[in-house]
Amino acid sequence: MGNGGFDRSQEPHFFIPSYLKGTRHAERLLKAHKSRLRSRTTESAKSATSTGGTNSLSTSSSSINLHQKMVPSHRGMTHDIIEKAPTPIYEDAVAQLPSCWNRNDKWAGLEIEGGGLEVIYRGASKTHVDEAAAVRSDRPMPRECGIYYFEITIMSKGKENKPSLVSIGFSGPKVILSRLPGWEPNSWAYHGDDGNTFNCTASGRPYGHKYNTSDVIGCGVNFRTGEAFFTRNGHYLGTAFTDIKAVDLYPSVGMKKPNEHLRVNFGQSPFCFEIDSLVEAERRETMDLISSMPVTGLCPPLNETQLIHQLIAQYLAHDGYIDTARAFAEEVRQENKNLTYNIPGSDSEASKDLEPEEDVDAIQRQKIRASILDGDIDRALKLINIYYPTVLSANEPIYFKLRCRKFIEMIRHCAELSDSPSPITSKNNTSSDSYNGVFSHQMELDESNGFEDGMDTSDDLSNSAIGGVGIGLDGNQTFGNSSSNGNSEGNGFLGYGDLMNKTLEYGRELKDEFDGDGRGSSISVRKTLEDTLALIAYSDPREGPLRALLDVEGRIPIAEELNGAILVSLGKSSSSSLERLFAQTDVLLSECGADGSAGALINLRSI
Amino acid sequence: MSTSTVSAAATPTRHPFERRVEENKPSKTDINTVIMDYLIKEGYPDSARKFAMEANIKQKPDDESIRTRVEIKHAIQSGNIQSAIEKINELNPEILDLDSTLHFALLRLQLIELIRDCSSDASPENVSQAITFATQQLSPRASTSKAFLEDLQQTMALLVYPGDTLTPQMSELLKPSLRGEVADRVNQAILRRQGQSVEAKIKEWVRARAWAEKEARASHKDVPANLKLVLDGDDEDEESDDGMNGNGDAMIT
Numbered sequence: 001m002g003n004g005g006f007d008r009s010q011e012p013h014f015f016i017p018s019y020l021k022g023t024r025h026a027e028r029l030l031k032a033h034k035s036r037l038r039s040r041t042t043e044s045a046k047s048a049t050s051t052g053g054t055n056s057l058s059t060s061s062s063s064i065n066l067h068q069k070m071v072p073s074h075r076g077m078t079h080d081i082i083e084k085a086p087t088p089i090y091e092d093a094v095a096q097l098p099s100c101w102n103r104n105d106k107w108a109g110l111e112i113e114g115g116g117l118e119v120i121y122r123g124a125s126k127t128h129v130d131e132a133a134a135v136r137s138d139r140p141m142p143r144e145c146g147i148y149y150f151e152i153t154i155m156s157k158g159k160e161n162k163p164s165l166v167s168i169g170f171s172g173p174k175v176i177l178s179r180l181p182g183w184e185p186n187s188w189a190y191h192g193d194d195g196n197t198f199n200c201t202a203s204g205r206p207y208g209h210k211y212n213t214s215d216v217i218g219c220g221v222n223f224r225t226g227e228a229f230f231t232r233n234g235h236y237l238g239t240a241f242t243d244i245k246a247v248d249l250y251p252s253v254g255m256k257k258p259n260e261h262l263r264v265n266f267g268q269s270p271f272c273f274e275i276d277s278l279v280e281a282e283r284r285e286t287m288d289l290i291s292s293m294p295v296t297g298l299c300p301p302l303n304e305t306q307l308i309h310q311l312i313a314q315y316l317a318h319d320g321y322i323d324t325a326r327a328f329a330e331e332v333r334q335e336n337k338n339l340t341y342n343i344p345g346s347d348s349e350a351s352k353d354l355e356p357e358e359d360v361d362a363i364q365r366q367k368i369r370a371s372i373l374d375g376d377i378d379r380a381l382k383l384i385n386i387y388y389p390t391v392l393s394a395n396e397p398i399y400f401k402l403r404c405r406k407f408i409e410m411i412r413h414c415a416e417l418s419d420s421p422s423p424i425t426s427k428n429n430t431s432s433d434s435y436n437g438v439f440s441h442q443m444e445l446d447e448s449n450g451f452e453d454g455m456d457t458s459d460d461l462s463n464s465a466i467g468g469v470g471i472g473l474d475g476n477q478t479f480g481n482s483s484s485n486g487n488s489e490g491n492g493f494l495g496y497g498d499l500m501n502k503t504l505e506y507g508r509e510l511k512d513e514f515d516g517d518g519r520g521s522s523i524s525v526r527k528t529l530e531d532t533l534a535l536i537a538y539s540d541p542r543e544g545p546l547r548a549l550l551d552v553e554g555r556i557p558i559a560e561e562l563n564g565a566i567l568v569s570l571g572k573s574s575s576s577s578l579e580r581l582f583a584q585t586d587v588l589l590s591e592c593g594a595d596g597s598a599g600a601l602i603n604l605r606s607i
Numbered sequence: 608m609s610t611s612t613v614s615a616a617a618t619p620t621r622h623p624f625e626r627r628v629e630e631n632k633p634s635k636t637d638i639n640t641v642i643m644d645y646l647i648k649e650g651y652p653d654s655a656r657k658f659a660m661e662a663n664i665k666q667k668p669d670d671e672s673i674r675t676r677v678e679i680k681h682a683i684q685s686g687n688i689q690s691a692i693e694k695i696n697e698l699n700p701e702i703l704d705l706d707s708t709l710h711f712a713l714l715r716l717q718l719i720e721l722i723r724d725c726s727s728d729a730s731p732e733n734v735s736q737a738i739t740f741a742t743q744q745l746s747p748r749a750s751t752s753k754a755f756l757e758d759l760q761q762t763m764a765l766l767v768y769p770g771d772t773l774t775p776q777m778s779e780l781l782k783p784s785l786r787g788e789v790a791d792r793v794n795q796a797i798l799r800r801q802g803q804s805v806e807a808k809i810k811e812w813v814r815a816r817a818w819a820e821k822e823a824r825a826s827h828k829d830v831p832a833n834l835k836l837v838l839d840g841d842d843e844d845e846e847s848d849d850g851m852n853g854n855g856d857a858m859i860t
Contacts, residue, residue: 290811293818299836305787308809312642319635321661328646328654338684339783342723366661373663556663560635575632578809581816581836582638583631587624588819591828599822605637607811 017267095142107133107177134254146600149220158257165256180254223596231273318576320365329354372559377406683790688717
């Protein structure tokens with residue numbers, strides 16, 4: 001998100017008001033926006049495919065092909081294949097913010113200009129005391145925001161040298177627009193001519209100053225408390241209304257004199273009033289409630305510390321952080337020992353010691369993760385096929401991602417080789433030197449030659465033609481039929497040219513495997529494949545537009561997704577208790593915050 | 608980060624809430640950050656170091672700043688209050704000078720430890736040592752605050768009553784949890800003084816979980832009657848030794 005409260009890099013109409021930044025509703029809006037952009041690109045890609053005369057089959061028939069080809073796996077696969085399908089449903093579910101005045105929801109005589117943000121009264125002067133012209137915004141204020149705020153600048157109050165007859169506030173969708181907001185039931189407003197507030201009635205109550213040309217009037221609604229307030233030129237004027245329960249309230253302004261001219265800021269620009277601090281104070285109030293919340297009811301008889309220890313220990317074991325799990329269990333054990341030191345008979349009072357999980361699965365999973373995080377995809381594929389031979393065929397998308405990642409790692413390697421004057425490679429191409437130390441037995445499985453196909457190989461791991469050569473490179477070198485290339489067999493060091501050839505060869509193979517057999521017709525698979533293979537077009541892909549693909553961070557999601565898939569294949573939950581706790585809380589907060597009550601402003605991710 | 612889920616398709620009978628939970632998984636980066644934050648703030652240096660390696664976390668824990676806090680924490684947890692106070696003052700004398708409540712809590716814990724020595728060995732030396740400490744260190748402070756005075760009186764009563772006639776309130780004072788609580792407060796005071804945020808994020812997560820459930824139920828939201836937290840096996844008593852080996856398949860659909 002940008003600095004000024006909105007993001008210029010997105011399409012012009014998308015913005016997040018500054019006070020909503022970091023809230024869950026802002027995240028929802030952003031996600032919906034991205035999904036909208038994505039589905040747009042996907043749709044254009046789709047039409048390009050269908051009109052472009054390519055030989056791809058229609059989606060439905062190709063997915064039948066896919067089934068036939070991939071029958072051995074479970075139904076999980078089809079689910080995964082369509083997983084990346086565009087999800088336009090999502091954006092409908094997210095309450096969008098007001099963005100401009102609604103041309104179809106205004107009274108005659110009002111004209112809308114300035115990109116939908118300005119409204120000018122060009123009609124005849126409303127002489128009758130009851131008559132006026134009002135307009136509403138395109139969308140209601142989402143209660144999910146917790147607090148909603150907008151500002152109106154009085155550009156001109158008209159020609160007549162009289163108090164401005166402007167009304168600023170909000171109203172329900174059915175409130176008649178020939179009256180000033182505030183006069184009618186289900187409308188609330190602050191009037192400029194007398195400084196009074198009008199709470200669904202024609203008789204006002206004294207509230208603040210009258211307002212005039214170039215004043216900036218802000219209006220905020222707190223959906224938790226059901227209160228509304230106004231600001232004038234950056235000053236808070238106090239609570240104006242209480243007990244606002246109506247849903248679907250639209251920002252609204254009304255006026256009576258020719259040339260009265262207002263401009264609204266729904267958050268596209270920085271606000272005059274310090275609304276961010278007000279929202280932050282509101283958030284803190286709720287955070288204080290949360291901080292003092294006892295948690296003993298969550299998982300009796302565990303107290304807070306015990307519960308947190310269990311959650312952490314279970315996560316570490318679940319995700320295969322074995323060394324950490326052991327160290328943590330030991331440190332907690334030491335702590336319990338300290339706490340009961342010299343207190344006879346208190347053993348039962350202390351936390352239960354943690355028993356780190358020492359199962360072979362955790363170690364195997366950690367080895368696989370380590371390989372991926374090191375960028376050694378061949379090794380990872382090999383280990384998966386040894387330990388969990390069914391996982392890849394049951395999780396085609398993960399297999400695809402791993403295969404693409406291997407190509408990316410080869411490109412990375414080529415780019416690095418081209419940097420160094422001599423073709424000697426470092427042991428570990430970029431990241432995580434420390435990583436190899438985690439498992440002393442990491443290299444006990446020597447890389448073997450002739451690793452041909454990640455799907456069905458069961459290599460002889462005792463073949464150690466290239467013992468001890470750097471991770472990554474040897475994988476690259478041995479991929480495919482190295483004998484057919486006949487070059488540098490048994491030699492760990494490849495020149496740039498050789499490596500580039502290998503990479504190209506592998507790229508072709510990748511394309512053949514995924515583009516030629518029907519799987520490639522899945523839009524997302526094709527797109528990924530195209531992007532990945534396009535890397536080869538850049539002399540230094542680290543500088544090109546696709547450089548994000550090369551980021552080593554990209555290894556992490558693949559490693560974690562695979563870990564989850566392995567756990568599922570073992571009949572275990574794909575997520576740990578801590579992840580569930582987070583997700584449960586997130587959903588609960590959404591439930592609580594949906595109507596704007598406490599919880600709307602709480603975002604676990606930014607706690 | 609990774610928004611894709613690896614879970615198998617949901618069965619139709621599930622509560623919609625559960626489906627949304629599945630879709631709202633945090634990223635591993637979020638989780639790992641929160642765990643690292645806890646290990647550093649609450650002082651588990653070995654775990655923090657290992658975790659940085661295993662989870663490939665770039666930001667390595669600063670051993671130096673953890674170590675002092677851990678030493679102080681361990682001293683308090685094992686009842687060695689004198690040594691803890693000295694270490695705190697060495698680190699920054701203002702921590703106790705400017706927080707008389709915290710200082711009093713430490714001194715009272717020290718008195719409790721002295722009284723504990725009396726209960727195992729009620730020699731005249733031990734008893735007089737406890738009394739001397741109380742009169743020299745705590746009494747002057749107790750006169751400044753009613754709460755301090757009450758705390759002191761209650762603590763001194765421990766000396767007089769035999770162990771089996773203590774009120775529940777009094778026997779609380781002798782439990783290990785008081786040490787843990789004081790250690791936590793000191794740790795937080797040091798973090799605050801170092802300008803760091805005090806609460807470990809995971810604590811707020813757990814509290815937010817409890818709070819949000821309470822709020823949601825109070826406003827009659829559609830939430831499953833029993834929101835399980837630990838999903839490995841139904842028998843929570845086995846949870847610790849069972850880890851992930853439990854019959855998690857009950858949860859997989």
